[in-house]
Amino acid sequence: MTDISTRSAGGGAAGAALSLKKLAPAVFLAPAVLLLAVYLIYPLIDSFRLSLLDWNGLGANARFVGLDNWKKLATDALFWEAAWNNILLAVFSVLIQMPIALILAVVLDNAGKGSRILKILYFLPLLMSSVALGVLFKYFYDVNFGPLNALLDYVGLGSLAQDWLGDTRFALGAVIAVVCWQFIPFYMVLFMAGLASFPAEISEAAKLDGASETTIFWKMKLPHLKGTLRTAIVLSVIGALRYFDLIYVMTGGGPEGASELMATYMYRNVFSSFQLGYGSTVASAMFIIVILIASVLLRFSKRYETEV
Amino acid sequence: MATSPVTRAAGRVAVPVLGLFWLAVTTVPFLFMVMTTFKTQQESYASSVWALPEGLNFVNYADVLSGPFLAYLKNSVMVVVISVLLIVLISAMAAYAFARMRFRFNEALFGLIVAGMIVPIHITLVPIYLMTRDMGLYDSPFALVGPYVATSLPISVFILTEFMRQIPKELEEAARLDGCGPFAIFFKIFLPLSGPGLSTVAIYNAIMLWNEFIFAYVLTSSTSTRTLPLAIWDYQGQYSSNIPAILAVVTLTSLPLVVAYAFGQEKIVKGMMAGSVKG
Amino acid sequence: MTSITLSGVNKSFGANFPVISGVDLKIDDGEFCVFLGPSGCGKSTLLRMVAGLETAYSGEIRIGDRVVDKVEPADREVAMVFQNYALYPHMSVYDNMAFGLRQAKTPKDEIDRRVREAARILQIEPLLDRMPKALSGGQRQRVAIGRAIVRQPKVFLFDEPLSNLDAALRVHMRSEIATLHRNFPAASMIYVTHDQTEAMALADKIVLLHAGKDMLKHGSIAQVGKPLDLYHRPRNLFVAGFLGSPTMNFIEASFAGQQADGARVALKSGEEIVVPVDGSTLAAGAAVTLGVRPEHLAPVAASGAALGAQTLTRRVSAVEHFGEYSFVYLDGGTPAPLIAKVAGDGGFKAGDSASFAAPADCCHLFDADGIALSHL
Secondary structure, three states: OHHHHHHOOOHHHHHHHHHHHHHHHHHHHHHHHHHHHHHHHHHHHHHHHHOOEEOOOOOOOOEEOOOHHHHHHHOOHHHHHHHHHHHHHHHHHHHHHHHHHHHHHHHHHHOHHHHHHHHHHHOHHHHOOHHHHHHHHHHHOOOOOOHHHHHHHHOOOHHHOOOOOOOOOOHHHHHHHHHHHHHHHHHHHHHHHHHHOOOHHHHHHHHHOOOOHHHHHHHHHHHHOHHHHHHHHHHHHHHHHOOOHHHHHHOOOOOOOOOOOHHHHHHHHHHHOOOHHHHHHHHHHHHHHHHHHHHHHHHHHHHHHHHO | OOOOHHHHHHHHHHHHHHHHHHHHHHHHHHHHHHHHHOOOHHHHHHOOOOOOOOOOOOHHHHHHHHOOHHHHHHHHHHHHHHHHHHHHHHHHHHHHHHHHOOOOOHHHHHHHHHHHHHOOOHHHHHHHHHHHHHHOOOOOHHHHHHHHHHHHHHHHHHHHHHHHHOOOHHHHHHHHHOOOOHHHHHHHHHHHHOHHHHHHHHHHHHHHHHOOOHHHHHHOOOOOOOOHHHHHHHHHHHOOOOHHHHHHHHHHHHHHHHHHHHHOHHHHHHHHHHHHOOO | OOOEEEEEEEEEOOOOOEEEEEEEEEEOOOOEEEEEOOOOOOHHHHHHHHHOOOOOOEEEEEEOOEEOOOOOHHHHOEEEEOOOOOOOOOOOHHHHHHHHHHHOOOOHHHHHHHHHHHHHHHOOHHHOOOOHHHOOHHHHHHHHHHHHHOOOOOEEEEEOOOOOOOHHHHHHHHHHHHHHHHHOOOOEEEEEEOOHHHHHHHOOEEEEEOOHHHHHHHOOEEEEEOHHHHHHOOOEHHHHHHOOOOOOEEEEEEEEEEEOOEEEEEEOOOOEEEEOEOOOOOOOOOEEEEEEOHHHOEEEOOOHHHOOOOEEEEEEEEEEEOOOEEEEEEOOOOOOOEEEEEEOOOOOOOOOEEEEEOOHHHEEEEOOOOEEOOEO
16 A cells, blocks of 8 residues: 555645646636637737728828728618628528428438438538639539530520629529538538437327328427527528628629628728728628627527527 | 328329439539549530530649649648647647636636637638738748637537536546546546547538638738648639639549548538537 | 544535535444435535545545545545446556556556456456446446555445446345455445445444435434444434335324333324333323334234233235235324234235234334434
8 A cells, every 4th residue: 555655745745736726727728718819809809990990901001090981881882782692691591591401301311221322412512612612603604604504505495594693683693502502411411410309209109199291290390390490590690691702702792792792892892902991890890790690599599499 | 180192102202303303403513523624625615515525534633733733732731730630639628628627707718719609700800811911920821720720619619518528527536536637637538538529520620621711812822832722713813714624623622522521421421510509 | 544534524515505514423444334325415425525526615534644635536545436437438447447556657567466466356357458338237346346446545435336236236246345345354445325225234334314404403414323223223213214124114102101111102093002211301291203113013813802012903904925024004093004024924914903012122212303212
């Protein structure tokens, strides 16, 4: 019994160990907190500071202009159009993605053996970078060489061929279609997990009570998915409000701002027009809008949850 | 309420039809992309876009690979590997503190970090751009590591904290009786036992960062410092009229993930779905 | 040197939720002490306080001569076996047992010697290379004990170690733990359980704890003593009711006077029973509770006037036969039926009237506060 007793040197060692223990949380958290402070908190604050400047981002010619940028933003039709486009993107993302994802989830849920391979293949678009997809679909939609118009021609619907990305009427819709194409499988897998967690005994009990598969789906499985659906909607809306890459690559926000989003508008102001101050105002406004909508959504979905 | 035979028959038909329809929707763009890469530029103009290539023509791939493509690849691998290692280590440390340590503001700080998940990263773009310039890191692949790690931390900390909360408390207590301090418990017990959680976090972030565009676009500018998503962007400018060559770049860029996917679909799907944690 | 002393120990979770109150306790060198009590009585908490896993309590805990309140768990020279074994899932059996020694920088060959020795004692040598998930419940239990043995602690702590095992294995492992105690006579052991059979079988000393209102009123400890002392001389109604299965029969009665051979009590049903206790503090007619264990109610063949004193006559409401013995349920006089445990089949039928003698020295008497009156 020697080894243990030699280690118990008494108060001194124990005291040191205790103070080390008190410091331990700080040591474990320090790297994360430090990085977040430098690369998230500080930039957030700095963005609001920059929003009060008139500055091209180069040299020391920054000029403090107070709330001028914010006043400009309030009446900047381009910004509000961009924000409106974000909202359209969010609304159509939810309206298109949720039903299709749910249908596909139910299909795969009933597909038996083939469902695994289908799920794996459906998931492929999620592995692609937005840039890759952007370039691919930019070509896909191309007015002269694009396979989409070629296909329309081929089936005799040539009159429907359009300059999909170059026409202000179609640009946003064309991009939304790609967004949905990419993210439907994500929500499908989410719904599949929700369906898989539906207890088999309940559907067996319902069958004994004479319920059909259809009834079980509408009356039992769908209510069971309510929580998952809510999560999906929150994710989809927040994602849409922050969207950037794919649109930037496909249209750059054009034509004539038809597919402009808050993020692309911010980017254009900073890195194309070199209005770093005003760009930061747009970024800060975008932050406020996203946080507001997100907290309303989360609050709403939580309150709903306690009622259930 | 018994199911009528008609409905049941309709169901039997609908399932494979819908399943195959979406399979076509998903795969046709990809098949089209790969097919086109085997055409020469002339061929792509001359023949119909839906026509099969004249043969397996690798000239576009050879063209791309003889350019700076491998430099982009090297940068991507380097940045993603370094970032993911740091993310896993740093978020695991924080998660351990949140899951198992008692200190003031534990819940408040955790809530704050998790709230970071909904912050649009674009607000940080300009300040980080200025900061990177001031630090002299502008146009270096290492400029990406800081923002990559920081923006990945909220979700990673969240996933790993949830994971570590499931590890039985008794294991930690047994380790304390065996003479472990907080660091030994973390490295010898929690880290090895968090394997599945760590791999989820690693996979999710590796894919996200492999595809990351905006920071890389803003913080680097030279061919020798940029990552793969920028390769597509840069080639697009360079080869704007050579569609098969551009699509070859897209194909090559996506190939590593597709290959990885072929080996571990289940793990990758699970890892990607980690993004679905409720905010 | 390995005695354990707890003085004035109190603990609460949060401000208003006391779990341990006023514990003064001494566990002697080499003693096997069982903390027994219902769930929520804080027995595990008390054990974890000795281990150093629970801090923020008031009072003082000594192991040997050393006050350990500020000593890290690893430095207390204690080893603990957890309810769910707490084996490190990513380490082999060998590594599980060696882990603590490695942390203490014990020389390699010494570690190897101790691990193999412990494995030999516990007959788990063939399992040393296995991972915990490849072991059965009983094997895991042995490894957990092995992990404790190799540290050669001065105190072994067991936290409900058998509760995850099935009934047969539990009896077997119980005897192995008793053997372990014999093999390490110098080490003290504290063993937490809610199972009175385990406590009776293993303990040199039982510490029976109570929960809730009783704990607040009287402190955590209900009674400390040798198993048979607690069984035969319970200090209060709680102890009397907790030990023994089926539980002791309690019959409401009133004090009818003190005589030389004990206190005379009158039952509501009219019988009078003499209990050899000192009832001199009681007022005449005071409400008391008479306690008799089922196995002490002896069937009496005679009936009517031929009945002696100390007998109860009741209608049989049901009989349960177990072959070796039977439980006879008796109606009347109490909210719950009285139970008599009789040898063999007993020959009773539901609906019969039956008489049972309650031998004086097997009767217990409790005052209105539930405190046992002391035997003469």
